[in-house]
Amino acid sequence: MRPPRVRRLVVAALVVLLAGGAAACTGSGNADDRRIPANPGAPTGAPTSAPPATRAVPVYYAADTPAGTRLFREFHAVAPGDPATTAVRELLGTPAIDPDYRTLWPTGVTPRGPVTHGGGEIVVDLTGIGRAPASKAVARLALQQLVYTVQGALQSTDPVRVLVDGQRADQLWELADISVPVVRAEQTSVRSLVQIDAPADGATVGREVVVTGEAAVFEATLPWEVRQDGRVVTSGVATTAEGQRFSPYRFTVTLEPGDYELVVTEDDPSGGAGRAPLTDTKRISVR
Structure with a gap:
């Protein structure tokens, strides 16, 4: 290691x-x-x-x-x-x-x-x-x-x-x-249908956090959250370039200094009737 x-x-x-x-x-x-x-x-x-x-x-x-x-x-x-x-x-x-x-x-x-x-x-x-x-x-x-x-x-x-x-x-x-x-x-x-490429896990970043990755999700819809100590501090929905196939996404979120967890997830059109959505998470520090 x-x-x-x-x-x-x-x-x-x-x-x-x-x-x-x-x-x-x-x-x-x-x-x-x-x-x-x-x-x-x-x-x-x-x-x-x-x-x-x-x-x-x-x-x-x-x-x-x-x-x-x-x-x-x-x-x-x-x-x-x-x-x-x-x-x-x-x-x-x-x-x-x-x-x-x-x-x-x-x-x-x-x-x-x-x-x-x-x-x-x-x-x-x-x-x-x-x-x-x-x-x-x-x-x-x-x-x-x-x-x-x-x-x-x-x-x-x-x-x-x-x-x-x-x-x-x-x-x-x-x-x-x-x-x-x-x-x-x-x-x-x-592959996981949801992937965060950047920031890398453990990264220290500025207040304007640019999140990029790839996903293959229903109707190109990619919900995301930012959590701190288990509490959701902000959330939104990103859009991939195409739906149902791997394509890139990008969104920006402004955060106060502190430690956070980024979470991106599949949209769940079944309303919970199907399997649990796939997710990816990254821990970041905003300075």
């Missing part, structure tokens, strides 16, 4: 990298994580120990939801260079910034070498595969976690061939098929 001071620097860098909706991806519904800042400078006023240049890479984690375990995206500030391999290393070895998220991969799995991309496929060579997940469903979602992360880092939807210790294999953990390159699963079947 990152030391607390380093973690604060990462969150501070992400505030700058994702400001102005830079992390709001295309509204095409492809979720290919485009418009990621490629080579931004160091955050203004950042400590001198911060890297001279960073870029943001999308990393997918998992969390439990009323619709079962789903993938959630967050952006990590990393040194420029090899975004795909770096993103895979973040996925496998770095805890999520948001404590609600977790990786589905066992401890000790690492890339055996750099991720390669050519001939219409992405190749990820893994070693230290370790213990199998609890079920086929978890193993398959872990594969999708990898696929979404590496495709997002490369801004490509090419399928992902997974090697184990440099060799092709038919099965991963004897639970998931890797005999052929793994294609991206349909988004609404694996």
